[in-house]
Amino acid sequence: MDSITMPVLQVLLLAIMFLAILVEVKTGGTGAGIMFGLVAAVVFWGSQYVKGAADLFQIGLFLGGILCIVVEMLLPTVGLLAGVGVAAMLYSLVMALGGNLAAVAVLIFALVAAVGVFALIVNQLPSSRLWKRFVLKDQSTAKRGYVSAVEKPHLIGERGRVLTELRPSGSALLAGHPVDVVSEGTFIAKGELVQVVEVQGSRVVVRRVEQLQEAKGKPHPQQ
Incomplete structure (x- = not known):
């Protein structure tokens, strides 16, 4: 015991x-x-x-x-x-x-x-x-100037030139500033004209302007 x-x-x-x-x-x-x-x-x-x-x-x-x-x-x-x-x-x-x-x-x-x-x-x-x-007390909050991702909804519809080849990511000149963008999965060469079609957080999706025009001009199938 x-x-x-x-x-x-x-x-x-x-x-x-x-x-x-x-x-x-x-x-x-x-x-x-x-x-x-x-x-x-x-x-x-x-x-x-x-x-x-x-x-x-x-x-x-x-x-x-x-x-x-x-x-x-x-x-x-x-x-x-x-x-x-x-x-x-x-x-x-x-x-x-x-x-x-x-x-x-x-x-x-x-x-x-x-x-x-x-x-x-x-x-x-x-x-x-x-x-x-x-013990760490500091927190990275928005009130203190910390943000995880800057959203850019104002870029939707904006057109600009591709600065680097999109394979599918790269950069483009939009609204006078270089912006990190990603294409919809297709290769877009440097210098081509693109337009922003979607913004998800910091992810800016662009499409070649010619593709947009083709999509708009394509006739609807007859019923």
């Missing part, structure tokens, strides 16, 4: 510590999860130290990692200290758990549990400067 309970308890304590750190990074050290994290850390490291599985160096390394994260939250750096702090904490925890594959497995289970709970509550927490540096 004890061999089963200990790993479960270790996963729970580590998950609480990781969740507390994530909450503090998200909120900027408001103390929302620090109490639970401190209690879990004291219980974990105290039990490991009493059993002889952890030493003062590992405990100091863990505390140093936390200090790096705290400094990162207070100072406008590029995130280097946070990375060093996380690495130091993970290394100290793995060593305290035995430094083997079982220790890595316990750590992974705890991380997955903490991230899962954090994902459920992240939108309810305020965002710190550190969190905003890690």
Whole structure:
């Protein structure tokens, strides 16, 4: 029973510590999860130290990692200290758990549990400067001048000369400006006169003017 309970308890304590750190990074050290994290850390490291599985160096390394994260939250750096702090904490925890594959497995289970709970509550927490540096907030919207495709419905019916051979895509001079166009599947040589027959988003479809005239002049079959 004890061999089963200990790993479960270790996963729970580590998950609480990781969740507390994530909450503090998200909120900027408001103390929302620090109490639970401190209690879990004291219980974990105290039990490991009493059993002889952890030493003062590992405990100091863990505390140093936390200090790096705290400094990162207070100072406008590029995130280097946070990375060093996380690495130091993970290394100290793995060593305290035995430094083997079982220790890595316990750590992974705890991380997955903490991230899962954090994902459920992240939108309810305020965002710190550190969190905003890690999470991309900008969006390419039309209000900010970003457009996925410029529609050109005003070109329908416009005539112009082909600037490059259409095989079937190329460019043509329409309304005094070069425009990327595509023919209706037929080859159109450079310099020929074309007319815009369809516009779908940024796709401008043209047809040779002679073809249009032939289509208009073709007699209808008698009934």
